[in-house]
Amino acid sequence: MSHPSQENAINAGSLTRILIYTLLIFFVIYYLLPLWVMVSNSLKTLDEIRGGDMLAPPKAITLEPWRQAWSQTQIGVEATGLKPYFINSIIMVVPAVFLSTFLGALNGYVMTKWEFPGVNLIFGLMLLACFIPFQIVLIPMARILGMLGLAGTLGGLILVHTVYGLGFTTLFFRNYYAAFPTELVRAAQIDGATFFQVFWRILIPSSGPIIVVTIIWQFTNVWNDFLFGASFSGYDSTPITVALNNLVNSSTGVKEYNVHFAGAILAALPTLIVYIVSGRYFVRGLMAGAVKG
Amino acid sequence: MASLTIDKLTKSFGSVEVLKGIDLEIEDGGFLVLVGPSGCGKSTLLNCIAGLEKTTSGEIRIGDRNVEGLHPSKRDIAMVFQSYALYPNMTVRGNISFGMEIRGIDKDEQQKAIDEVADMLQINELLDRKPSQLSGGQRQRVAMGRALVRHPQVFLFDEPLSNLDAKLRVDMRTEIKRLHSRMGTTIVYVTHDQIEALTLATKIAVLQDGYLQQAGSPDEIYNNPVNIFVADFMGSPSMNLIDSTLVERDGQLEIQIAGHGGSSISLPAPDTPDMRAHLNGPVVFGIRPEAMTDPDGADRTSPHIETRDCFIEVSQPAGSDTFALTPLGGKECIARFRADAKIELGAFTPISFNMTKAVFFDPQTTNRIR
Numbered sequence: 001m002s003h004p005s006q007e008n009a010i011n012a013g014s015l016t017r018i019l020i021y022t023l024l025i026f027f028v029i030y031y032l033l034p035l036w037v038m039v040s041n042s043l044k045t046l047d048e049i050r051g052g053d054m055l056a057p058p059k060a061i062t063l064e065p066w067r068q069a070w071s072q073t074q075i076g077v078e079a080t081g082l083k084p085y086f087i088n089s090i091i092m093v094v095p096a097v098f099l100s101t102f103l104g105a106l107n108g109y110v111m112t113k114w115e116f117p118g119v120n121l122i123f124g125l126m127l128l129a130c131f132i133p134f135q136i137v138l139i140p141m142a143r144i145l146g147m148l149g150l151a152g153t154l155g156g157l158i159l160v161h162t163v164y165g166l167g168f169t170t171l172f173f174r175n176y177y178a179a180f181p182t183e184l185v186r187a188a189q190i191d192g193a194t195f196f197q198v199f200w201r202i203l204i205p206s207s208g209p210i211i212v213v214t215i216i217w218q219f220t221n222v223w224n225d226f227l228f229g230a231s232f233s234g235y236d237s238t239p240i241t242v243a244l245n246n247l248v249n250s251s252t253g254v255k256e257y258n259v260h261f262a263g264a265i266l267a268a269l270p271t272l273i274v275y276i277v278s279g280r281y282f283v284r285g286l287m288a289g290a291v292k293g
Numbered sequence: 294m295a296s297l298t299i300d301k302l303t304k305s306f307g308s309v310e311v312l313k314g315i316d317l318e319i320e321d322g323g324f325l326v327l328v329g330p331s332g333c334g335k336s337t338l339l340n341c342i343a344g345l346e347k348t349t350s351g352e353i354r355i356g357d358r359n360v361e362g363l364h365p366s367k368r369d370i371a372m373v374f375q376s377y378a379l380y381p382n383m384t385v386r387g388n389i390s391f392g393m394e395i396r397g398i399d400k401d402e403q404q405k406a407i408d409e410v411a412d413m414l415q416i417n418e419l420l421d422r423k424p425s426q427l428s429g430g431q432r433q434r435v436a437m438g439r440a441l442v443r444h445p446q447v448f449l450f451d452e453p454l455s456n457l458d459a460k461l462r463v464d465m466r467t468e469i470k471r472l473h474s475r476m477g478t479t480i481v482y483v484t485h486d487q488i489e490a491l492t493l494a495t496k497i498a499v500l501q502d503g504y505l506q507q508a509g510s511p512d513e514i515y516n517n518p519v520n521i522f523v524a525d526f527m528g529s530p531s532m533n534l535i536d537s538t539l540v541e542r543d544g545q546l547e548i549q550i551a552g553h554g555g556s557s558i559s560l561p562a563p564d565t566p567d568m569r570a571h572l573n574g575p576v577v578f579g580i581r582p583e584a585m586t587d588p589d590g591a592d593r594t595s596p597h598i599e600t601r602d603c604f605i606e607v608s609q610p611a612g613s614d615t616f617a618l619t620p621l622g623g624k625e626c627i628a629r630f631r632a633d634a635k636i637e638l639g640a641f642t643p644i645s646f647n648m649t650k651a652v653f654f655d656p657q658t659t660n661r662i663r
Contacts, residue, residue, distance in 0.1 A: 183378035186345050187439075191392035192366030201391075205382035 042066065042261035049257050065258035069266055073259050075247050082263055084236075085243035089223060089270075092154050092239055096161035097218040103162070104169020104214060105207065109199055111170070112177040113185045123174060129167030134227045137164070145232060152234025160232060161222045168221075169214050176210040177203065212281040220271045240267045295356030295369075295446040296321045297342070297479060302351035304337055311337050313503040314351070319496055322477045328490040329500035330526070335483045336451055338500070342481060343449050344368050355446055366395075371440035372449040375456065377432045379424035379439075386420040389439050410438045413472075430461045437472070450482040454489065466492060487527045491515065499523050516650065521659040524579050524652065533585065535578040535622035536656070539571050548578050548653075550622050553604030553641075558621075560599055560646060567662050568653065576662060577654040582616065584647035585628035587636075591645035599648055602641040603628075619644065 037054055042065050044058040071081035107126070111119050141160060142151070150156030180203065188198045204211075229239040238246075244267045248260050275282075297319045304312040311334045319325035327335040340346040342353055344365035353360050360368045379388050386407060393403045411417045414434045424432060433453065440448060450469075454462045470493055473480055484490055490497050491511045498508040499522070507519045518524035524532045537548040539562060546562040546569070560578070562568060568576075584592075591598050606625070607618040615630045628644050630636060653662040 181376055181378065183374045183376050184380060186343075186365075187372070187374060187378040188380070188391070189345065190343065190365045190370065190372050191439075192395040193391075197395060202380055202382075 038261045038265055042258055042265055044258055046254075046256055046258055065256070065262040066266075068256070068259045069247075069263035073247060073256070073263070074250065074253070075243050082240060082243055082247070082266055085238055085240040086266065088154060088233075088237055089240040092157045092161070092237075093219060093222045093270075096158045096165065096222050097215055099158070099162045100165035100169045100218055101211065101214045103166055104171075105173045105204065105211070106199065107166070107170040108173025108175075108177045109203055111174050112180070113182060113198075113203075114195075123170070126167050126170050129164070130171060134164075138227070138231055141228075142232065152232065152237060154233075154237045156232055157228065157237065157239070160228050161218075161225065164228070165218050165221065168217060172210055172214050172217070173207070176207065180206065209281060212278055216274055216278055216282050219274050223271050295479060296323075297325070297447055297481065298352075298354040299338075299342070300352040300354070302338070302341065302353065303349045304334075304341055304346065305349045311503050312341070312349075315500075315505050317498055317505060317508055319479060319481065322479055324473055324480045324482065324493055324495045326490040326494035326497050327481065327483045327500060328485065328487060328497060328526075329506075331485060333500040334503045335485075335500050339372075339449055339451055339481060339483045342447070343370055343372050366392075369446040370449055371443040371445040371447075372451065373436050373440050373453045375452040377424075377436040377456075379432060379435055381424055384421050384423055385416065385427070385435050385438075388424065388435060389442050392439070392443060406442050410442045413441065414438050429457050430465065433457060433461075433465055437469075441472075441476075446479065448478055448480045450480065452483055452485070455484070455486070462489075469493065488529060491527070497527075499526060501526075517661075518579075518652065519661050521577060521579075521654050524654070528581060530582050530616065530627045532579050532581050532652075533621070533624075533626040534654070535580070535624065535626060537576055537578045537622055539568065539574060539576045541572060546572070548576060550578065553606075553620050556604070558601040558603065560601070560651075561648065562651075562653065565663060571655065571662060575656050577656050578622070579652040579654060580646060581650060582627040582629040584650040585626070586645050586647075587628075587630045587634040588643050588645045590631040590634060592647050595647045595649050597648040598645050600643050600645045603644045605636055605638055605640065605642050608636045608638060617642070617644075 033055075040057050041049055041054065043061045043063070045060070045062055045064075048059060069082055071083050072079060073081050075082065075085070110116075111123055145151045145156045145159070148156070148159075150159060184202055185198055188202050193201065224241060225239070226241045226245070229242045230245075233239060233242060244263055247263050299315055299317040302312055302315040303310065315338060317325070327338060329335050337346060341348050344360065344363060348361070355368060355370070379385075380391065383391065389407050389410060390403045393406065398406075407420070408417075411420060414437060416431065416434050416438060419427060419431055419435065424435070427435065433456075436453070453469075454465050457465060466489060469482075473493075482489075482493060491514075494511050496508060497511055497514045499506040499514065501522055507514060507523045509517075514523060514527055518527065518532075521534060525534060535550055537550045539546060539548055540559075541547075542559075546564050547559045548562050549557055549559045551557050562576075586592075588600050591600075603619040603621065605617050605619055608630075609616040609618070610632065613632055615632055615634060615636060617628045617630050617636055618625045619628060620626070636642060654660065655662055
């Protein structure tokens, strides 16, 4: 009954196995159901949605809702679709992710390899940044953005997300570099490498997994952020999350559910792609920080 | 090439003083081994020399130059680390040339230097591999290559052989010794392995608890230890340190040692004013296992051999020798017999003590009595 299959697996009887698979399949369906509802309904006509079953597949597939959501539907006062906001989000996310990742790496490097008095206190304070709720910083942040003349601009949003992401990125890189052998840094110092040469030539090339983790984390957070977007964006710097809200919550006209579904998928697509492409690095990267060697 | 002088060096981490005033010197072309148990401060001392740790007070001079405050790369040193510290993202070639690249040496010259070092260490065929594709011994060679290519004034080795298996360690030890005699560069070498210290060094410095216990040639350290710590630390098996009582009989000083059961033996002791100061008191009699042998194996050139009957409890054949354990002064003492010496267990057997090798210590201060 129990013959070894995999070295690390616990041997289980066939009845247990059936039970496990049944449970797993149930949860797979449970988790995939919302995605199915969104995809299938975004391909239906509005009449079909009104008349029928949410869970049923579309009778005749139409791409019209997608076209509408992307470039034609009314958002706020203009009928531009989500396209310009999607572009806004890209313009905001890319620099914010790279800046916060780079600065986090630099922080982690300094905090582990160039220890200075009070380093643990500073790290503790930066950790605190991970736990401060967004709402608390809204008003001071608005004041600072006003003073810098960045209020209502994409530059302002990039700054906000970079600063807010630093706590997490520093945490990631610090923990990763803490396990990085200090002797390598010392060897490079004896070789005459400067502070930044050590960083670029020795540390960064060995940081692949943690860079991927940080980028996924930051990309998802910044892309999905709504509160900062709603608070600090202006007329032409609105990110897609806010635009999606404006689309779905518009109080005039007919509620075009199929367009809403398509728009919601459009807004979620980049994070979905990032996860699918690099999700396995995410898990691997998290492990790499935890297990030495 | 240059000499190295360390003058009243102290180093503290916060309130913990790790080095407590080290005075040490090694001449140009010498091989200085820093040896001591874990936590004695030997690696810290090496890092201070390298400039990787800031000293608290005192001075380090390489040649005539005070290197205080100089960046590690400006001290004209090269270091081989315990973990080899090879850059994992670079090939062997990249590892060796990294320092030259940083210093802006031109490509042709780099290539020449790499070839030269690769020939010397026989790592030509490894140049395009990554460190992860190398065995322990190969990594060790590459780490040395990276140091050699700098042609420094002083080489620093931080326990370079401790990650290798026993056989390879012996090979690499020979290799390092050969490299040293070929290049004649001053070397400072940290190890906790006293055999490495004895085989490699021209000068050994024994450290304990941040103090320099003794510095001297391997022969001095081995045969003339200044205190019980040095005597006990150097040598394997370590020196027998036997509790005894110093008495005078017929105008001669001698030590009395409790043996098996109620028996005891007495051995003559040198008559010096210092020894006389301990008359009728306890002294620690120190004698190396190889100075306690079967009578046939005793050193015939020694002018002073004393043979006594001792009770043998255990014998341990070790191939080239046989170690015999005998209780003396309340402890098991090790005598080193010839491999084919007849040893009868549980009986009294004559043992020859080479008294020219005997040393005496004060049990209170642990210092040598001369």
